[in-house]
Amino acid sequence: MKAALLSIPALFLAAAANSDDIGFSGMPEMCASCHGRDGASSGSMPSLAPLDEESVRLLLEAYRSGEIEGTIMNRIARGLTDAEIASLAEYFGELEE
Amino acid sequence: MGIRGAETSRRGLLKLAGASAFAGVAGERAVAGVRGKVVVVGGGFGGAAVARYLKLHSAELDIVLVERNEKFSTCPFSNTVIGGFNELEFVTFGYEGLRADGVEVLIGNVVEIDAGGNSIRLSGGEGISYDRLVVSPGIDFKWDAIEGYDEAAAERMPHAWKAGSQTALLRRQLEAMEDGGLVVIAAPVTPFRCPPGPYERASLVANYLSERKPRSKVLILDSKDGFSKQGLFREGWERLYPGMIEWIGFSDGGNVIEVDARSMVVRTDFEEFRPDVANIVPPQRAARLLDTAGLAEGGDWCRVDPRTFESAAAPNIHVLGDACVAGAMPKSGHSANSQAKACARAIASLLAGESPREPAYINTCYSLLSEDYGISVAGVYRPDENGEIASVPGAGGSSPPDAPAEYRQAEAEYARGWFANITAEMFG
Numbered sequence: 001m002k003a004a005l006l007s008i009p010a011l012f013l014a015a016a017a018n019s020d021d022i023g024f025s026g027m028p029e030m031c032a033s034c035h036g037r038d039g040a041s042s043g044s045m046p047s048l049a050p051l052d053e054e055s056v057r058l059l060l061e062a063y064r065s066g067e068i069e070g071t072i073m074n075r076i077a078r079g080l081t082d083a084e085i086a087s088l089a090e091y092f093g094e095l096e097e
Numbered sequence: 098m099g100i101r102g103a104e105t106s107r108r109g110l111l112k113l114a115g116a117s118a119f120a121g122v123a124g125e126r127a128v129a130g131v132r133g134k135v136v137v138v139g140g141g142f143g144g145a146a147v148a149r150y151l152k153l154h155s156a157e158l159d160i161v162l163v164e165r166n167e168k169f170s171t172c173p174f175s176n177t178v179i180g181g182f183n184e185l186e187f188v189t190f191g192y193e194g195l196r197a198d199g200v201e202v203l204i205g206n207v208v209e210i211d212a213g214g215n216s217i218r219l220s221g222g223e224g225i226s227y228d229r230l231v232v233s234p235g236i237d238f239k240w241d242a243i244e245g246y247d248e249a250a251a252e253r254m255p256h257a258w259k260a261g262s263q264t265a266l267l268r269r270q271l272e273a274m275e276d277g278g279l280v281v282i283a284a285p286v287t288p289f290r291c292p293p294g295p296y297e298r299a300s301l302v303a304n305y306l307s308e309r310k311p312r313s314k315v316l317i318l319d320s321k322d323g324f325s326k327q328g329l330f331r332e333g334w335e336r337l338y339p340g341m342i343e344w345i346g347f348s349d350g351g352n353v354i355e356v357d358a359r360s361m362v363v364r365t366d367f368e369e370f371r372p373d374v375a376n377i378v379p380p381q382r383a384a385r386l387l388d389t390a391g392l393a394e395g396g397d398w399c400r401v402d403p404r405t406f407e408s409a410a411a412p413n414i415h416v417l418g419d420a421c422v423a424g425a426m427p428k429s430g431h432s433a434n435s436q437a438k439a440c441a442r443a444i445a446s447l448l449a450g451e452s453p454r455e456p457a458y459i460n461t462c463y464s465l466l467s468e469d470y471g472i473s474v475a476g477v478y479r480p481d482e483n484g485e486i487a488s489v490p491g492a493g494g495s496s497p498p499d500a501p502a503e504y505r506q507a508e509a510e511y512a513r514g515w516f517a518n519i520t521a522e523m524f525g
C-alpha cells in the first residue's frame with residue numbers, strides 16, 4: 001500500500017505502520033524546495049509533474065548510475081534507495097494528469 | 098487558495114493513498130484525531146515552512162506563528178543585493194500566503210519560553226500556551242567576542258548576516274566608496290550560518306568593484322584555515338576577478354580580534370588594517386531567547402532528536418534551523434526547510450499518538466560568483482545508529498573543478514530556480 005501523509009492517518013497509518021514506504025519518509029517533499037510544490041516549478045528547475053511514473057523511475061536510476069550527467073541531480077540521486085526511487089516515481093507519476 | 102497548488106498536492110497525496118477506497122473517510126477521521134495547538138516562533142526558513150506543512154498535513158490543527166517583523170528578508174540572495182544585481186524587495190516577503198492557508202500569524206517579539214508551563218510570553222506581557230512548540234529563531238551574535246564590535250559598531254561596520262537594513266547599509270557603503278578602496282570581510286569561526294556565505298559575498302562585491310571601481314581590493318580576514326568550496330571559489334576568483342580578492346587564513350594572521358569602528362581600524366593577531374568598508378561577520382550562537390528555557394544547555398546550540406527535532410533539554414519543544422545541532426547538515430536555509438518538513442510530519446504523528454517515521458533530509462547550498470557563474474554543494478542525510486544525522490555515503494558533494502563555462506552558467510540558472518521555488522514554498 002502506498003502511503004503518504006499524516007493527514008490521511010489514523011486508520012490508514014495503522015494499516016501501513018509496518019511499511020517502510022517513501023510516503024512516510026517524506027522524500028517527495030524534500031524534492032519540492034528545488035522542483036517546486038507538487039512538481040510544478042516556477043523557475044529554471046525542471047517541473048516533475050509532467051513526467052509519468054516510468055520516466056521518473058528511469059531518470060532517477062540514470063542519474064544515480066551516472067548514465068545521464070546533470071549538474072546536481074547525480075549527487076542527490078546517489079542518496080536514494082531502490083524503494084525510494086520506486087515510490088518517488090509513483091508519487092510524481094500520480095501528479096501527471 | 099492560499100498556497101499555490103496546495104489543493105493539488107492534497108489531491109495528489111490522497112490519490113496516492115486512494116489505492117485504498119476508504120482513504121477519504123479515513124482521512125476525515127484522522128484529521129479529527131489530530132487536534133491541538135502548535136505555536137511556531139520565527140517566520141524564517143524553518144518557521145514559515147513548518148507552519149505551512151503542519152497546516153497542509155493536519156488542517157484541524159491550530160497553528161500560531163509568532164514573528165518579530167512584518168516582512169522577512171531572506172539571507173539567501175541577499176549577496177546579490179550587496180553586489181547590486183537585485184533590490185532588497187527581491188528578497189523580501191510577507192506572510193499573506195501563510196495567513197491564506199489558515200496559519201494565524203502574530204507580529205510580536207517573544208521574550209520567554211516557559212517549558213514547564215507550556216507557554217511563551219511576548220514583550221507586551223501576553224502569554225500564549227501550546228501543546229507543541231516549534232522554535233526556529235536563527236542566530237544571535239556574540240557581541241564583543243571581537244573587541245569593540247557591538248551593536249553600535251555594526252552601524253558603521255555592518256555584519257549584514259541578518260538580511261534587511263544591514264544588507265542595505267553595506268550596499269550603500271560600497272556605492273559610496275571611491276575607486277581604489279579596500280573592502281575587508283571578516284569571516285567567523287565554525288559553526289556559523291551559511292558556510293559558503295562570506296566567500297559568495299566576496300565574489301559578488303568583487304563583481305561590482307571590477308565593473309565600477311576596478312582599482313579596489315577585497316580582503317577576506319578569516320578565523321579559519323579553510324572554507325567551504327574553497328577550491329571552487331579560488332578557481333572562480335582567478336577566472337573572473339584576477340588579483341582582486343585576497344584571502345588570509347587563521348594561521349597567516351587572518352583572525353580579527355579587535356575593531357575600532359570610529360576610526361575604521363580592524364586588527365588581527367599580527368596586523369592592523371584601515372579599510373574603507375568593513376564587513377564584520379562575528380561569531381554566532383543560537384538565539385538567546387532559547388536560553389530562557391535552557392534549550393542550549395549552557396552551550397551555544399541546541400541538541401535535538403535527529404528524527405523529530407524535539408529538544409534534548411525540554412519535552413514538547415522542537416528546535417529547527419541554525420539554532421539546532423543537526424549533525425552533518427550545515428546551517429543553511431535549505432537545511433532548515435528540510436528539517437521543517439520532517440518535523441511537521443513528526444508532530445502530526447506525535448499528536449495522533451503514532452510513532453514518527455524514519456526521515457531523510459536534503460541540503461543544497463548554491464553560491465553565485467557572478468550572474469552567470471554558479472557552484473553548489475549538496476548532501477543527502479539520514480539519522481544513523483548513533484542518533485546523529487549523517488551524510489549518506491557516496492551521495493552529495495561539490496560541483497566539479499575545472500568545469501566548462503556552460504556548466505557554471507547552468508548552476509547559476511539553477512540557483513535562481515532554487516530561490517524561486519523555495520521562497521514560493523515558504524511564502525507564495
Ligand SMILES: Cc1cc2nc3c(=O)[nH]c(=O)nc-3n(C[C@H](O)[C@H](O)[C@H](O)COP(=O)(O)OP(=O)(O)OC[C@H]3O[C@@H](n4cnc5c(N)ncnc54)[C@H](O)[C@@H]3O)c2cc1C
Nearest residue numbers: 139141142143165172173207234235291418419429430431
Ligand atoms: C549572506 C547569507 C547568504 C545565505 N545564502 C544561503 C543560501 O544560498 N542557501 C541557503 O540554504 N542558506 C543560505 N543562508 C543561510 C540561511 O539564511 C539560514 O541558514 C536560514 O535563514 C536559517 O533559518 P532559521 O529558520 O534558522 O532562521 P531565520 O531564517 O533567520 O528565521 C528566524 C526568524 O525568527 C525571527 N525571530 C527571532 N527571534 C524572535 C523572537 N524572539 N520573537 C519573534 N521572532 C523572532 C526572526 O525575525 C526571523 O524572521 C545564507 C545566509 C547568509 C547570511
